[in-house]
Amino acid sequence: MAEDGKLHVVTFPWLAFGHLIPFLEFSNLIAQKGHKISFVSTPRNIDRLPKVASASSSLINFIKLPLPHLDSLPENAEATIDVPYHKLHHLKTAFDGLQTELTQFLKASAPDWVIYDFAPHWLPPIASELGISRAFFSLFNAWTGSFFGSSITDGIASRKSMEDFTVPPEWVPFPSTVAFRLHEIKRFRNTGAEESASSVSDWVRFRSAVVGCDVLLIRTCTELEPEWLELLKDLHRKPLLPVGLLPPFTRISGGEDGDQLNTWHTIKAWLDKQEEESVVYVTLGSEVTPSQDELTQLARGLEQSGLPFFWALRKWHGSAEFHSFELPVGFEERIKGRGIVWTSWAPQVKILAHGSVGGFVTHCGWNSVIEGLQHGRPLLMLPFLGDQGLNARALAEMEAGIEIPRDEEDGSLSPDLVAESLRLVMVDNEGRAYMNKAKEMKAIFGDRNLQNRYTDNAVEYLQKHRHLHKD
Known part of the structure; x- marks a missing residue:
């Protein structure tokens, strides 16, 4: 951490533009507070991101790590939009191949925090070993996180049949209809069968992300789902901070070709x-x-x-x-x-x-x-x-x-x-x-001031709770 109290934060999203862009939005808001951001992804994905049009853009450094080549992926495929759904598990395998280069970058740059997505199940222990504070940034809301249950007791394992997912789980203490339809679970099972046989499952990745973090950041706000946020905090027993909904204010104007x-x-x-x-x-x-x-x-x-x-x-x-x-x-x-x-x-x-x-x-x-x-x-x-x-x-x-x-x-x-x-x-x-x-x-x-207050609170938390690096 710099002498002026400013942070160096590494952000590391999953290879989907529905993840890359909110991570960029959040990174930009952190940079607007004067903190340095290293935004890590693959070259083609970084080149396809919308340009950051703000005074803070000089504080965002884009770090391009080449995606390991797999014959099972289409040529130049670096994001989910480049890959048929039934081959996404291959993209996750290639993503896991970024581990060595990311580790080297973290060692060399010694950031205060790494903010990561659900996918890099291997990252939290590496960052912990390096003395880097860890924030899991969930782009799913609290009712979704709560439905899947506790990372401590394994909320997935407690449900044995497809029908178990079509009713609200027993740990939801208030009336709710939040559950899957039977056809949704069938589709989910059918599309995920190949992945579960050959790759680390999304649930294992998610559990590792939560268990290994110092704080769980989530893209929502209390005005929308207060009871779900309380439940999620109880389920994971981790500090939980909503960062706001990150509506696309900062990236829309002036970026088109x-x-x-x-x-x-x-x-x-x-x-x-x-x-x-x-x-x-x-x-x-x-x-x-x-x-x-x-x-x-x-x-x-x-x-x-x-x-x-x-x-x-x-x-x-x-x-x-x-x-x-x-x-x-x-x-x-x-x-x-x-x-x-x-x-x-x-x-x-x-x-x-x-x-x-x-x-x-x-x-x-x-x-x-x-x-x-x-x-x-x-x-x-x-x-x-x-x-x-x-x-x-x-x-x-x-x-x-x-x-x-x-x-x-x-x-x-x-x-x-x-x-x-x-x-x-x-x-x-x-x-x-x-x-x-x-x-x-x-x-x-659509209330920019309301949503930005959540980001401000999250950044203040990151400043107060960073770990001191070893000399």
Whole structure:
């Protein structure tokens, strides 16, 4: 630690842009307090990050560690968006290969803190041996962390069947619907089977991250989920600090290149022609891979709804290994003038901020939820994997939107129910309640001062609780 009391903090996110970007957001906020950041990732990922446009950018040093080559990964694959879902365990294996170089960097730079993600199960003991304080930064909220249970008693092992995950766990002391649907657990089991047979499981990684940390930082705030935060603290018996929701204030303005600006101008021109709060914005994230049938039924539901929509349906990167899709025959012709299917990069935050957008069809990834509710958009929730289903249950409890119904067993969609859900939120009188609730939640999600106070508190904690380095 420098004589002026400033910290040197190493941040080390998992290789997914849904993790890299919040880590960068948090790193930037720490740097704005005058602290030095070493942001560690792979070369291609660092080159693809949005530029940090602030006076603190000189305090952020990007450390590029080359990802070990594996024949099982596509060429130049360094992030989850580069890799088919069923091969993500290979990316985790390559990530684990960063251990030696990261250790050498930590030895040479002797930071005060290392803030790490769920994936590097090997990092906490290394940092401890080097006398470096350790913070696990969870990008999942407290209801998700609580659902999976204690890192001390192994909350996963206590549940033996798939059905055990479809009810709230016994350690939740208050009424809740936060649990998985049966079809979500089936999908999760099917996609994770190969990984569990050949790699360190995500649960083992998560447990190691929590057990080995000095403090658990979490991307949420007390105004949103006070009872879940208390429960999570009790479960892990660790200091627990919410760092705020990190809505994307600092990274949006001024970072686009010429092509991206032209893209936004094209999209904005169409949105400008639509009535206020009339458009349904549809996107299922960059990593969700819906089945062909799910895409077909969603398309038919959008068509049946009669509502204007903007569907960001980004095609995968041209690799034959990635899922391909087809829209119903004649779909784009029939919706011409009312809907747009956009198959390249789209500026999600700017679209959600536009006054013509009234509802948000989302897979319920935490990043997307934050971006939607930051602008007060009611959610039409269509979860697929991981924490998405848990987010959908909790947000439905809060009446921030509704879930688009699926078949409980196989998760299949009905175009009629898709259309009915869209019209309920966007047109029917009953839907005003969801619109109003989402606008209320904007006061939490979109309050920059409120969220920054959480970051300030977290940084103060890091300053007060750093370990003294050995001479």
